[in-house]
Amino acid sequence: MTTAPWVHGCADDADLVVAAHELQPLLRQNSAANEAAGQLTDAVVDALHDKDLFGMWVPASLGGVELDPVSSLEVVQALSEADPSTGWVVTTASLATGTGGAYLGDVAVAEMFRGPRFPVVAGQGTRPGKAVRDGEGYRLSGAWSFASGIKHAQWIHTLGIVEESGEPLIFVLPVEKAELIDNWDVLGLKATGSIDYTIEDVYVPAAFTHSGPTETPVRGGPLFTLGIAHIALIGHSAWALGVSRRMLDELCALVRSKSGRPGTMAAHQGFQAIYGEAEARWHAARSFVYETWRGASETINSGATLSVEQKTLLRLALYNATWAAEAISVVVYRAGGTTALRSGVMQRYFRDMHAGTQHVTSAPGVIEACGRYLGGLAPAHDWLFMDLVPKAS
Template sequence: MTTTRTVLHGDLVAAARELQPLLRDNAAVGEAAGRLTEPVVDALHDAGLFGMWVPAPLGGAELDPVSSLEVVQSLAEADPSAAWVLMAAALATGTGGAYLGDEAVAAMFTGSRFPVVAGQGTRPGRAVRDGDGYRLSGSWSFASGIKHAQWIHTLGIVEETGEPLIFVLPVEQAELVDNWDVMGLRATGSIDYTIEDVHVPAAFTHPGPTETPLRGGDLFRLGIMHFALAGHSGWALGVSRRMLDDLAALVRAKAGRPGTMADNPHFQAVYGEAEARWHAARAFVHETWRGASGTILSGTPLDVRQKTLLRLALYNATWAAEEISVAVYRAGGTTALRAGTIQQYFRDMHAGTQHVTSAPGVIEACGRHLGGLAPGHDWLYMNLVPPKG
């Protein structure tokens, strides 16, 4: 098997920062087109960022969670859609490399570039056993980055057993529905797709909640959901950081004129409070991920409290970022109303709050566990569930 290029941790963190000017320059064009521009996709490939979470035996970085936060934050500071596509594709590509069978990996991980895998890992389709595999049917939404992908990663429930499986199949075997007409995150191209009675070999499937890799190191004991939590946490921090920085630059540019925000004590207090929210959210995210990383990389699984705190840190970061976006939009006045970065980031942030990882049920479940009201429960995706039996 011909493997893709090898990438290193430090290369990826630095590369994400170096790509910021390119991403900023292409953001408006991507929004108008409903997909990332080819220069952006090529640059993400050339930097090896699609291999961020690919197992090392396949040439990937197996990037640790704390460094991953930095990568996604840096990309989101430059273009929220590019960061969103990268984190979604890196998750599906990397976990596919870790959990799929050898036949699938041999087919996917060839050539000079990492494959791009995209799709929907929450709402399930239907699968029935068929010989050496399954026949899969269903309709899914929010396939971020699928316009740049060669493979689809999608959740289905096996009718005979009720088992949730991730199915990976070529994009050509699905019908793409180009219906991404949305308020924010326009350049993610997160369109719908349907699959009708397609045979998927067993090697191209893996259990949805698995935390047991077939290749790669202890990083992959996180399981799919925890990679998603890291990505979304970095994204929320990056979006809100850019909004704060752009507002400060806007106010400084007008300093010295009569009646400007720069001399307004109320604005100064609002800005100070927003900075406090951001730094507190970032500290919580990084603290929880440093602890989780130490646990996983020692070969020990995360306990329920750690899983709860990771979800709580993301929830807090997302809604702190939403509060910051509202404060920035209000302080930005007519500049925020017009086409430009503040308007785009305000829209993108409010699109991001609609994701399942920050839904009301998450904070309720976190409260149940931390309050000692759910003894014996554990997390299944974003749901706190009682023990079986």
């Protein structure tokens, strides 16, 4: 088993939760600059490294924390409250970095995790390229989109289908082996730098690959029995909660700042009712997310695997949190008036929230599949990433 040759500053789950909150002032200060640059500023990236946040899901044997799901929710929510793009990049890059550490071969891990910082791994784990077997490895080609955080990465994590077997593999290779296409011209989440990239006939040794849907870690504890898909659900659930929480807080601050003036929203009962409903929706969404992840944590920590019902509820909780957050963002935008219209926090968060709803984890097919399973209409099915498929016989 490979061990990292350095000691990191964050020793346990509580340290990373504290670190995320400590970074909030810096992230708020850099949020507009991140967006203007189309990527996180050097100050933000350096601070994330200093706090070891890119290593939150890295196996302990490699110097990481293997952050538990509930603490992970707290970390990503705190980062996303301060800057949605930072929360998004940390989620996606930490996922690719940590699962690489858990599932790749020893040769790959020894090269990637050699300090002094954790590597940053980014890329696309859904739309696949194609791979052909070549000796002790594969030759990979393809075109991918939405590589969040790749401008800060040293390694690419990308999905390919092996032509001979149809097996879906994750391939990890140096960023310089790909052609990056700087085309991230979008409504929101501009600072994630989620650009496209292509790879043309690049050799990838087998040690730098692992099964895409694997839930069997080479190193690391119960966290990695969740597999890539379920760890991703943690981050995206917390992101939606963080963005919507900040929007509610911004609206509250705006209304209070005008309290006492004639005709302001602070004294308007209609607004008070709308705001109360938005708060209720946020707290309900948060409770659903945390309830399902506490139950999932108990299951994996006992050595068991998640049931199909648990997997369904985790996806349902994310879907609900995302669309509750979207509804809250609309309430805030309307109530914010010209303040929300102009350049600033409300406008930026509104745009970022609507960019986030386009992610595959919150697509219409997810809620349809959840309804099929929970309605008893798919009894012999299981989840493959975000698809409900018949169980293998």
